[in-house]
Amino acid sequence: MLSINNLxxxxxxxxxxxxxxxxxxxxxxxxxxxPNGAGKSTLSYVLTxxxxxxxxxxxxxxxxxxxxxxxxxxxxxRGLFLSFQYPLEIPGVPAMTFIRTAMNAQRKARGEAEVxxxxxxxxxxxxxxxxxxxFDMLKRPLNVGFSGGEKKRMxxxxxxxxxxxxxxxDETDSGLDIDALKIVADGVNALxxxxxxxxxxxxxxxxxxxxxxxxxxxxxxxxxxASGGPELAHELEREGYDKYAxxx
Amino acid sequence: MTLAAALRDRDVAQLPSRxxxxxxxxxxxxxxxxxxxxxxxxxxxxxxxxxxxxxxxxIAVVNGRVLGDAGLLRLAPGETRTLRLRFVSATAETAHxxxxxxxxxxxARLTLLESYEGxxxxxxxxxxxxxxxxxxxxxxxxxxxxxxxxxxxxSTATVDLAPRARLAQTTLTTGAKRQRLETRVxxxxxxxxxxxxxxxxxxxxxxxxxxxxxxxxxxxxxxxxLIKGVVDDQARAVFQGRITVSPGADRTDARMxxxxxxxxxxxxVDAKPELxxxxxxxxxxxxxxxxxxxxxxxxxxxxxxxxxxxxxAMLTEAFIGEVIDRIETEAVRERLRSxxxxxxxx
Numbered sequence: 001m002l003s004i005n006n007l008x009x010x011x012x013x014x015x016x017x018x019x020x021x022x023x024x025x026x027x028x029x030x031x032x033x034x035p036n037g038a039g040k041s042t043l044s045y046v047l048t049x050x051x052x053x054x055x056x057x058x059x060x061x062x063x064x065x066x067x068x069x070x071x072x073x074x075x076x077x078r079g080l081f082l083s084f085q086y087p088l089e090i091p092g093v094p095a096m097t098f099i100r101t102a103m104n105a106q107r108k109a110r111g112e113a114e115v116x117x118x119x120x121x122x123x124x125x126x127x128x129x130x131x132x133x134x135f136d137m138l139k140r141p142l143n144v145g146f147s148g149g150e151k152k153r154m155x156x157x158x159x160x161x162x163x164x165x166x167x168x169x170d171e172t173d174s175g176l177d178i179d180a181l182k183i184v185a186d187g188v189n190a191l192x193x194x195x196x197x198x199x200x201x202x203x204x205x206x207x208x209x210x211x212x213x214x215x216x217x218x219x220x221x222x223x224x225x226a227s228g229g230p231e232l233a234h235e236l237e238r239e240g241y242d243k244y245a246x247x248x
Numbered sequence: 249m250t251l252a253a254a255l256r257d258r259d260v261a262q263l264p265s266r267x268x269x270x271x272x273x274x275x276x277x278x279x280x281x282x283x284x285x286x287x288x289x290x291x292x293x294x295x296x297x298x299x300x301x302x303x304x305x306x307i308a309v310v311n312g313r314v315l316g317d318a319g320l321l322r323l324a325p326g327e328t329r330t331l332r333l334r335f336v337s338a339t340a341e342t343a344h345x346x347x348x349x350x351x352x353x354x355x356a357r358l359t360l361l362e363s364y365e366g367x368x369x370x371x372x373x374x375x376x377x378x379x380x381x382x383x384x385x386x387x388x389x390x391x392x393x394x395x396x397x398x399x400x401x402x403s404t405a406t407v408d409l410a411p412r413a414r415l416a417q418t419t420l421t422t423g424a425k426r427q428r429l430e431t432r433v434x435x436x437x438x439x440x441x442x443x444x445x446x447x448x449x450x451x452x453x454x455x456x457x458x459x460x461x462x463x464x465x466x467x468x469x470x471x472x473x474l475i476k477g478v479v480d481d482q483a484r485a486v487f488q489g490r491i492t493v494s495p496g497a498d499r500t501d502a503r504m505x506x507x508x509x510x511x512x513x514x515x516x517v518d519a520k521p522e523l524x525x526x527x528x529x530x531x532x533x534x535x536x537x538x539x540x541x542x543x544x545x546x547x548x549x550x551x552x553x554x555x556x557x558x559x560x561a562m563l564t565e566a567f568i569g570e571v572i573d574r575i576e577t578e579a580v581r582e583r584l585r586s587x588x589x590x591x592x593x594x
Contacts, residue, residue, distance in 0.1 A: 048551050051543065076553035088548040092566025101562060102552035109553070141566075158552065 001026040001197045002047075002067075002166055007058035008222075009046045016042040018222035019058070024166075027194040031208055031233060032201045034219035035241040040201045041085060043219070044170045048082045049075055062166060076102075077109035079165030083155040083172050090142040095154065096124060098142045099161050106162065127160045131187050148175030156187040167191065167198040173207035185210030205237035220244035251276060251374040251402045255345045258283055273486040273518045274428050274457040276400065284372050287311035287342035293334075298392050298593045299361040302579055303330035309375070310336045312344030325353035325382070330577075332361045337371040337399065345374035352385035352413075359577050360389045364403065366396030366424070377405040381413035389417045390580055392593070395424035397452060404430045411438035411466075418575050419446035420584065422591045423456035423483065430459040437466030437497050444473040447571040449591035450483035450515075457486035464497040467527075471502040476571050478564055479508065479515035489534075490522040497527045504534040509541060509567060511560075565589045 002024040009017040016039045024030050034040050046053045047060060049072035060067045062078060070078070090098055104114045115123075128135050131153055143151050152172055159167060169188065173181055188198070188211050200211055208216070208230065216232040218225045218241070225244040226232065249271075254262040264270075265277030292308045292315045307316040323329055335346065352358055364375070373395075381387055387407075395401045401424050407415055419429050433442055448456040462471045471491055479485050485508065493500045508517040521534045541563055549559035568588040575581040586594035 050547050050551075071555070072547065072550040073553050073555045073559075076551055082551055084548065084551075088542075088545050090545055090548070090563070090566065092569050093562060098549070098552070098562075101558065102549070102554055105555060105558055106553035109555075162552065 002060070002062055002199070004060045005058055007046070007060060008056045009042060010054050010056060011042060011052060015056070016222055017046065020219070020223050022217065022224060024197045024199060026197050028214040029192065029198040029200060029211065031213035031216045032199060032219050033203070033205070033216060033233060033236055035245055036203070038219045039222045040219055041170055044082055044168050044201060047168060048072055048080060073105065074109065076164075077106045081159050081162060081164035081167050083152075083159060083167070083169045085171040085174065087143050087151040087155050089144045091144050093142055094140060095138045095142040099124075099158055102158075103162060123161065127157055130190065131157050131160070132183055133157055149177060149180040152176055152184055153180065156184050160187060160191060165196050167196065168201065169198065170201045171203065172200070173202055173204065181207065181210060205233040208233045218244050252345050252347070252376055254283065255343055255374055270459065270488065274426060274455070276402075276426065279426055280372070280400065284341050284343040284370075287337075287339045287344035287371065289313060290338040293336055293338065293365070293367060297332060297334045297363045297365055298394060299332050299363060299580070299583065302583065303332050303359065303361055306332040306334065308334045308336055309346045309348070311338055311342070312346040312373075314346065314348070318348060321348060321350040323352045323356035323358055323385075326355045327353065328357040330359040330361070332363070334363050334365060335373070335375050335403070336365045336367060337373045337396070337401075338367045339371065340368040341370045343372035345376070347376040347378070349378045349380070350387075351380040352382060352387060354382040355384040356382070357386045358388070359580070360387060361580065362389060362391045364391075364393040364395055364401060366394060366399050366401075369396050370398040371396065371400075373399065373401045375403040377403070379405055379407040381407070381409050381415065383410040384412045385410070386414045387416070388576055389415065390575060390584070391417070391419040391421075391429060392584070392587075393419070393421035393427065393429060395422075395427055397425060397454060399424040399427070401427045402430070403428070405432070407431060407433045409433065409435055409440045409442070411436050411440055414441045416443040416576055417445065418571065419458060420571075420587055421446070421448050421456045421458070423448065423450040423454035423485070425453070426455045428457040428459060432460070433462040435462050435464045435469050435471065437464055437469035437500065440469050442469075442471040443574070444471065445571050445574055446475045447568050447588075448477035448479075448485050449568065450477070450485050451480040452483060453481070454483045455486075457488070459486070459488040461490040461492070462502075463492045463494065464500045464502065465494050467496060467498040467500070469497065469500050471504075473504040474571060474574065475506040476568055477508045477517070478511060478568065479517055480511040482512070482514045484516045484518070487517070487519045487521070489520070490524065491532070492524040493527045493530050493532065495526045498529045500527060500530045500532070502530070502532045506536045507567075508538045509564065510538060511541070561589065
C-alpha cells in the first residue's frame with residue numbers, strides 16, 4: 001500500500017531523512033521506533049505534506065500513486081490520516097463541525113455525496129461510546145482546554161469517523177495514562193483490517209503491548225537501521241538505541 | 249473639527265484631519281477636496297434592511313432625513329422595545345448628515361438594530377446619536393454597517409449612562425472608502441456596565457475605523473471590550489480604544505481585547521489601545537494581537553481533508569464568530585451568524 005524508496009528530506013537546511021526505504025503492505029501494522037531526533041516526526045510530516053519539509057530525493061507512493069505530488073488535503077481524501085503527536089487546538093470550531101467539514105470535504109474530493117446530519121450524528125454517537133468520549137465534549141471547540149489524554153482520544157475519534165486506509169500514529173501514547181492507553185489501543189485495534197495499513201511511530205515499547213505490530217523498524221539518523229518482528233521492540237526496550245545511534 | 253460642522257457650513261476646512269491625534273489614521277481633510285452637493289430627499293427604500301423584520305417597528309433615515317416616528321426612540325420608564333434604525337444613503341455623489349436622540353427611562357429596555365445601508369455609490373454620510381440611559385435601563389445596540397465601497401461615512405454616538413444602566417454594543421462592519429464608527433461613553437460606575445464589541449472584515453481598498461472612548465467617572469463600574477477583525481487585499485483597519493479610569497473611580501473592572509488577522513501583505517491594521525488609570529484598586533487588562541492565520545492549525549485542518557480555501561474560511565469564521573457569540577438577543581445573533589463567514593447576511 002505505502003511504498004517509500006530512498007527518501008531524503010530536509011527541514012530548513014538540515015537533512016533529516018537520509019535514504020529511508022520502507023514497504024508497508026495492506027493489512028499490516030508496522031512500528032517505527034527510534035531515538036529522539038532520528039526523524040520519526042519528520043517522516044510523518046513529509047508523508048502528509050507539511051510545509052517546510054522538503055523532499056530532495058526518493059519517492060513515496062500510495063497504491064502506486066505519487067504521494068509527494070499531492071496537496072495535504074488530497075492525500076487525506078485518498079485515505080491518509082495522521083494522528084498528531086501534539087494535536088492542535090481550534091478555538092471557535094466545535095469538534096463535530098470540524099470533523100463533519102473534513103468528512104464532507106473528503107467525500108466531495110472523491111465525488112461522493114455529503115453525509116447527512118442524522119447519519120453523521122448516529123455514527124458520532126456510536127464511535128464516541130466506543131472510545132468513552134463524553135458526547136458533550138464533541139460540542140466544544142476542538143481540543144480547546146482538553147487534557148493531553150483527551151486530545152489523543154479525540155485524534156482516534158477523528159480517525160474512526162473519517163475511516164482512513166493508511167494510518168500514521170505519531171507518539172500516540174505520549175501523555176496517556178494506562179487506562180487511556182487501553183481505550184486508545186482498543187480504538188486503533190478496532191480499525192485493523194485487511195485493506196488498511198498502519199504506521200505506529202513510538203519512542204517506547206509500551207504502546208506495542210497493546211497495538212501488536214507485524215513488523216518493527218528502527219529509525220536512526222534518517223534511515224531504517226534494522227527491521228524485525230515484535231521481539232525487536234523488546235530488545236530495544238532492554239538495550240536502548242545506543243548501538244544504532246553509534247552505527248549511524 | 250467634525251464632519252457635521254463641515255456639512256453644516258459647507259466648509260472642507262472643518263473636516264477632521266491627521267492633525268487631530270484621534271483622526272490621524274482616518275484623515276478626511278486630505279481625502280475630500282470639495283464637498284459633494286447636498287443629498288435630495290428620497291423615498292424610504294422598498295426592500296427590507298439587513299435585519300429583515302426583526303423587531304416591532306422601523307425608523308428609516310434616508311439621505312439624512314428621518315422618515316418614520318423618531319419618538320419611538322424615547323422609551324418611558326419600564327418600557328421594552330426592539331427597533332430597527334436604518335441609515336440609508338440613496339443618492340450617489342451627494343452629502344448628508346443626521347442627528348437623532350435616544351433616551352431610555354428608568355428600567356427601560358431597548359434592542360436597537362442599527363444599520364448603515366449604502367444603496368448608491370460615492371456618497372458622504374454623517375450620523376450623530378445622542379443616547380441617554382436612566383438608572384437600570386438597558387440598551388443592546390447592534391450596528392451593522394454595509395456602506396458602499398466608494399462612500400465616506402462617519403457615525404458618532406455619545407452615550408450617557410446613569411447608575412446601574414447597561415450598554416451592550418456590537419458593531420459589525422465591512423468598511424467603505426473611508427469609514428469611522430465611533431462611540432463615546434460617559435460611565436458613572438455605580439454598577440453600570442458596558443460591553444463594547446466589534447468586528448471588521450475589510451477587503452479591496454476598504455477602510456474601517458472602530459473608535460471608542462469610555463470614561464469611568466465613578467467607582468464600581470465595568471467595561472468589557474472585544475474587537476476582532478480580518479483585513480485582506482489592500483484594506484486598512486483602525487482600532488482606537490480608550491478607557492479612562494478617572495480619580496475616584498475605584499474598583500473599576502475594565503478589559504479590552506483587540507485581535508486582528510492580516511491575510512495579505514498589503515493590508516494594514518493600526519491599533520491604539522489605551523488604558524488611562526488615575527484611580528486605585530482597579531482591575532484593568534488589555535490584549536492586542538495582530539497576525540496571520542495559524543499555519544499549524546491550517547495544516548491540521550488540511551491533513552483532515554479540507555482544501556486550503558475551506559480551512560482558511562473555517563478558521564477565519566471561527567475567529568470572528570467569538571464576537572457574534574456575545575450578542576445577547578438570540579434571534580439577532582442567529583441572523584448575523586453568516587456575517588462571520590463572509591461579511592454578508594444570508
